[in-house]
Amino acid sequence: MPQKNNKQDNSRPIGIFDSGIGGLTVANAINKVLPHETLVYFGDTAHLPYGDKSPDSIKYYALRISQFLLKQNCKMIVIACNTASSLAYETVKEFVGKAVPVINVIDPVVQHVIRNKKIKHVGVIGTKGTIKSDIYHKKIKAASGRIEVSSLATPLLAPMIEEGFFDNKISRSIISSYLDSRKLSKIDSIILACTHYPLIRKEVEEYYKGSVNIIDTAGVVADHVRETLEKLKLSAVKKNKKPLHHFYVSDFTPSFEQSTKYFFSSKIHLEKMDFWS
Ligand code: DGL
Numbered sequence: 527m528p529q530k531n532n533k534q535d536n537s538r539p540i541g542i543f544d545s546g547i548g549g550l551t552v553a554n555a556i557n558k559v560l561p562h563e564t565l566v567y568f569g570d571t572a573h574l575p576y577g578d579k580s581p582d583s584i585k586y587y588a589l590r591i592s593q594f595l596l597k598q599n600c601k602m603i604v605i606a607c608n609t610a611s612s613l614a615y616e617t618v619k620e621f622v623g624k625a626v627p628v629i630n631v632i633d634p635v636v637q638h639v640i641r642n643k644k645i646k647h648v649g650v651i652g653t654k655g656t657i658k659s660d661i662y663h664k665k666i667k668a669a670s671g672r673i674e675v676s677s678l679a680t681p682l683l684a685p686m687i688e689e690g691f692f693d694n695k696i697s698r699s700i701i702s703s704y705l706d707s708r709k710l711s712k713i714d715s716i717i718l719a720c721t722h723y724p725l726i727r728k729e730v731e732e733y734y735k736g737s738v739n740i741i742d743t744a745g746v747v748a749d750h751v752r753e754t755l756e757k758l759k760l761s762a763v764k765k766n767k768k769p770l771h772h773f774y775v776s777d778f779t780p781s782f783e784q785s786t787k788y789f790f791s792s793k794i795h796l797e798k799m800d801f802w803s
Contacts, residue, residue, distance in 0.1 A: 536762050539564040539772075540751065541595030541626075542604045543588075545576035546688055547775070547782055548722035549606030550789035552631065555748035556604070557771075557790075560755070562762045564769035566598045572776035572802060575684055576609040577653025577720075584655065588614035589621055594801060596625060598772075601760050604629045604751060608652050608719045612659035627754055632661055634750035635717055635743050640670040642715075645739070647674040649710045652719035654679045662719060676713060680704045680720075687722040690785045693729065701729050715739040725788055774799035 540560075542553050546569045553567050568591050570576075576584055588610050595603050603626055605611045605618065611630035619628045639645055650662045657679040666675050682700055691697060710716070716738050718727065724744050731740060755761045762769075771794070775782060778798040786794050 534760070536601070536760055537564070538599050538601035539566040539769075540602045540604060540755075541566050541568070541592075541598060541600030542606045543568040543570065543591045543595065543610070544607040544721055545569070545609065546571045546574040547786055547789050548684060548688060548720065550773075550786060550794075551721050551724040551744045552604065552606035552747055554790045555744035556751050559745075559748040559752050560762075562764045562769065563755075564762070565771040566595060566600055567771070567773045568594060568799070569773070569775045569782070569796075571778070571782055572800065574688065575653065575681075576607060577655050577681055577684055579609075579655065581613045581655075581659075584610055584613040585617045588618050590801065592618050592622060592628075594799070596622070600626060602627050602629065602751070602755065604631075604747070606631060606721050606747075608632065608721060609655040612656045612661040627758060627760075629747070629751055629754060631721060631743060631747050632665065632719075634746050635719075635741065636662065636665045636669060637750075638741065638746045639666060639673065639715070639717070645673055645715045647676065647713050647715075648741075649713035649716040649738070650675060650677040650719045651680045651683075651704065651710075651716065651723070652677070653684060654681050656719055662717060674712075676709050678704065678707050678709050683726065684720055684722045687725050687788075688785060689781070690788060692726050697726065698729055698732075701726060702733055705730070705733050713738060715741060717741045718743055772797060776800050776802060 611632045615630040663675040
């Protein structure tokens, strides 16, 4: 088990990981809220998509990636993937112990939902892994009996977005056919429970035409990261120099690099890091 690094150096990076480049939406939101923090991002593109992998595989990938992020001297680990947050958060937390705080993308969103008194019936869309785990339903119900939760697996959406395939006639038709589901017919709010989905927020908004409140999960998670760093006195000191981020992927293709421009607001360079073989 990793030991707590007693020499607290707040300039250490924040480690963030996802199955691919979708988690860059969370990295981008963190970068906006905390522009002085250095980020180390790992996208496990060799194992993408996580949504239809077994829980054991996801736990194994998440552990190895966390190990890598600790070796990069990260002061915090953010699991920027709903599937890995659903299936591997407890495993990662147990492994990391007291070494660094571990943040998942589900708990901050659950807190955000239960604090909003206007929400009576919330919809959840995500990968098969996230929806099958039933984690949003369980956590929201455990925290507040007054909110109804209806979940729907939308497995075509993450690969479609990862390919840069959205905001067109076909993507709109796929999104509408999912949102037309009777399961979601009574909701007043919807959680986009996959870190790829901020990219289709506009299309979801167009579908609902203001009748359903869309929950911006990346922004909620970024605020939670800021609050946690402040609480633990781990925030980086403001400097004039821009921090030097690193973006690693386990399998590099030009199409991944090309797609990053949709997920992160400034141009980024992907570095290949294959520790699987
Ligand atoms: N971005 C991941 C999530 O939030 C899902 C994509 C995948 O299936 O790998 O669930």
